[in-house]
Amino acid sequence: MTPSSEYTARHLSVLEGLEAVRKRPGMYIGSTDSRGLMHCLWEVIDNSVDEALAGFGHEIAVILHADGSVEVHDDGRGIPVDIEPKTGLSGVEVVYTKLHAGGKFGGGSYTASGGLHGVGASVVNALSARLDVQVDRGGKTYQMSFRRGEPGRFKDAARPGPDAPFEPFVNDSVLDVVGKAKRGVTGTRVRYWADRQIFTPDAKFSYDDLANRARQTSFLVPGLRITVRDERGLPGTPGAEGPHEEVFHHDGGISEFVEYLAIDAPVTDVWRLHGTGTFSETVPVLDEQGHSRIAEVERSCEVDVALRWGVGYDTALRTFVNIIATPKGGTHQAGFEAAILKVFRKSVEANARKLKVGNDKIEKDDVLAGMTAVLTVRLAEPQFEGQTKEILGTPAVRQIVSRVVEKELGAKLSSTARGDKNQSAVLLEKVVNEMKSRITARVHKETQRRKTALETSTLPAKLIDCRTDDTARSELFIVEGDSALGTARHARSSEFQALLPIRGKILNVQKASVGDMLSNAECAALIQVVGAGSGRSFDIDVARYGRVILMTDADVDGAHIRTLLLTLFFRYMRPMVEAGRVFAAVPPLHRVEVVNPGSKPNEMVYTYSDAELHRVLARLEAEGRKHKEPPQRYKGLGEMDADQLAETTMDPRHRSLRRVTIESAQRAEEVFELLMGSDVAPRKDFIVTGSGQLDRERIDA
Template sequence: MSTNRTVQEGPELSAAYGAKNLLVLEGLEAVRKRPAMYIGTTDTRGLMHCLWEIIDNAVDEALAGFGDHIDVRLDADGSISVRDVARGIPVDTEPRTGLSGVEVVFTKLHAGGKFGAGSYAAAGGLHGVGASVVNALSSRLDVEVDRGGKTWAMSFRRGHPGIFAGEGPDAPFTPGSGLRVVGKTARSATGTRIRYWPDRQIFLKDAQLSLDQLLGRARQTSFLVPGLTIEVTDARGEVPQTTALRHEGGISEFVDFLTEGSPLTGILRLRGADSFTETVPMPDAHGQMISAEVERRLDVDIALRWSTGYDTVERSFVNIIATPKGGTHVQGFERGMVRAFAKALDGTRLLRSGEEVTKEDILEGLTAVVTVRLPEPQFEGQTKEVLGTPPVARLVTRIVETELADYLTATKASTRQEARALMDKVVTASRTRVAARAHRENQRRKNALESSSLPPKLKDCRSSDGERSELFIVEGDSALGTASRARNSEFQALLPIRGKILNVQKASLGDMLKNAECAAIIQVVGAGSGKSFDIDQARYGKIIFMADADSDGAHIRCLLATLFFRYMRPMVAAGRVFSAVPPLHRFELTNPKRGMERYIYTYSDPEYQRTMAQLTSKGVHFKEPQRYKGLGEMDADQLADTTMDPRHRLLRRITLDDAESAAATFELLMGSEVAPRKDFIVQGAYQLDEDRIDV
């Protein structure tokens, strides 16, 4: 049978190509045709991005000094409501379009009050597409505005104005333009209420609003705009849940909230302002765009604190809009810190000849919130993840260098002592970095595939196929002997460890590298550690923790997970780290019926109880069930069948769905702070079923 055939997918193409083939998308059609260009994606992230656009408009009003309360509500019918008590969207007629301000804002791309018209000194919504894009991607959007003693209203269906005859997006709809008065209100009352239903023709079926993300963003905003209350109500369940967030302490309180580990310094505030000249297109008297020099003001406000830990938590914002991928303001901040430390250390004897500190040394243990405010910042893309305004880097560098150098060289006794401890930490981090680099270079000089360069206790596999090969990290030499006979030496390697390895969450990088067990694991994986980890160089496709099914085994698995999360995180993120699940019990049947195995294994106490009840009810006799206390109690065949053979074994993949949540959990369970862990244990003690304790 021949399998050679040509399959043509998509529409048939014509050789003729003329102006009639050109498609012109009018108004908001371009948004609906290519939504990812405006909101990044049509999954949950895009759904949340639309909500951020509406909330950010309300926050910009608060940032400008109008209104101090924002309500956000998620309803069971899938709608989202955002209400503020600010100035309200303009309802008068915009002269060039002849449309009301409300209709302009919600139907015209690149229209709004944030293009240098004097309405906002600094704002997050800068491209004028936020509200109109949300409108285009909504099956229904209702807006009400209180201004001038009246309540004005307007509705839209997928971006087109009109009137709905009922509730919800499926109500009968009559197209038609025009803002209408629907009520009266006090002349002093102003504000905007927006309710919209995301269009399920656009967004993926499994795209859902995340309450945790919403609360995180609301909390973050309440830190950045002191005095602003954001009230979030989730009415999707039977009982509505409301959370009110308000923080008067600003970004200093934000840094305190984010700090992990024991503080080494107090919270520092680096503030400053400067101006720069920018060439921008401006309309002349005839409406033509011409280049003009515009004076811009930049306000810098940074809060930071160092802790005794090693992780860096760095958040950056432009006009309260998060820039998770940094930009020129973050570049300036980090460059200014390096210059300030270099200047301060020159006046001490902490650094030896030839030593120097780098950005990585300074960032170790740092928690920082970097905020800048300026009119019309240049973002790289509508999602606003990177600030691109070039002069900002130079100005932030100068302000940070000046302010931080004053702190590091302070003469006040208490401040001088704190600054000295900080510089000691940075110098120590520098020496650890150099030692780690020397360690890596020494390892690279050796051939990772030569047995002489690998720990002698490693029982390697014959296959060099990185995708197929597996490394079992085995607890104890006794289990190693059984595992050696149970494994498939073609693709399964074994590395024994002696008991519990070092808790790397508390230890420094230098201490980790000195630990024989940790160093052996990193060496055998063969891809480096920390920021230099290269997952493409990993020698094994799967890393499997194999420990006893008891409390000590659980502790060992936790320690190994901590090592991989902290120093080989890409392996966890890629889903290549697993925990083997050995059985707890074995039933040996004395009269198995047809189709039944002679041996039945169970992996939990409930499964054990169910199996015993089922066998008894069927009249199947069995010997006294065997309870495994450890891997060493199984013979090679049993270990292979239950735990190592890919055809029968059960593995648990260690995943990394939320890096921040995972990091917080590791810090709670394995970090230096004892008090939070004690509280966690005490609270959990009341929920423990004493009958499940293995005595």
């Protein structure tokens, strides 16, 4: 029997609004895939977070059950259980069945909350095959159940589920008392099963997204303890082998959040900017008779920013409104970016002679390079663009945020305190260097030309270029040393393979500044040859080569040089790595010369690891074939002749290449900082820990 055929006259007023949600779920949750499923969960969690934000709750637990349901507990005040006079329904039923109803209208219960439209709980209810809610309040435990938004009772006390027999309330709804609560104990427990008639079959809760959101919220609400537990046992999740639980609790607030997000070495400490502002807003309000009228109300907006700059050029800016993330920005982000650019332009102009700026002006990207920031604003009834709350639309917030940031950051940059003054000087120098790098890259792109037979090249003289104009086909081999270059020059195909020799170990750019990197001859030559700029200005569409192949010796020094080159690409030409256009050549380690009988030429067998060499030798012995002793061990590319290098390492028909990929940019950044950064202690621990797994035979000593 379909839900609609069970409707009675009493339920029409309750369900007519929720039926619209079921017909057009995308209007409320964005989509019906995993993203929409997670959005429903955020709505339930945000209701609990709002209680904590108002100072009435300290713990939240989220449990992903094996039967596909999800449960959210909090120790807030509990949903009101008394009768709401206008509807004659209990507060629980009003919250879960009425659109645009709840404690977040009128400013009575929540001065600033994540919920705005009052549709969160009722939308989740409408899109759930079953929803159970229990409330601890006044020494009692109350319970009410719903099926696709309709209140009633399920007959399955032992194992609750959406397919259990259900009896809807016909005359009057009943909020059942199912137990006693300890004195002083309050809170709400919600468990629901998403309706598979609404959501796509492959929609599922993402543990990683849930854990990230819980961690983020614990930073935004200092002191809040959030527990996430996964009991599903899904392959590929942390709980694949059994129930997995994580607890998130941070007392440091958004300053600690910035330290967590920042993964590069610091240029400044974490700076905190505070301020408030007021504005008037004309909004419809309800009078005592329930009639809507237009009135002008006074609003207060609290601004809190934590930010720091690091040596890198990536920007991490997170913005929030009442702890709700706004990934697409809005008026608060616009005000922040406008103010920060204005403050830095003023500071740079005041120090123009010292910084040697000239007539050039810094741009927003120059300031944001290397910045990690968390921007939060709190205000009553913010205007979002859509129920998904990804963009803040309240116009007055822009000016308030701009004023606060301009005042507080300006005071920080002009402070005479020794620590602030030193950090400000280094920061301004970094911003100016970013500007100079951007301008240099732009000029270079405008003048860059691929060398042909009829024109000269401004490229480095040591570059041995190829003839083709087909970028997708061309390859740039970065070769270690002049000896290998001589062999590679004869081994390459001059039609599409270019060579650039580097002299020894290049600069470790993980430790060096942008200025040091650009002034280093090897780094500058490599960036110039690739021809797409560096850092923020890197444009992969104008890169001169389709592939960049790092061809270093098969020894420890060669591995170190390859790591230094990868560090340069990761830090300043990352789109090449992300596009899968950076490779490591795989030269052979050994050559086995198999002796053939008679006048037949001997056969050359190349192996690429010690294990492969042993297998080859064992196979030859089993076949009764002889080979020259000892097998040749290549320690450098220069030990091969041109034919051998072409056959094993450079000829696309026979060679092997390792593509350098990035599965997680953040994890890659952490590894580069560990191996190549300035902090010695973690690297020492890493070496000591891994020393037991080292094969001493692989050390060329």
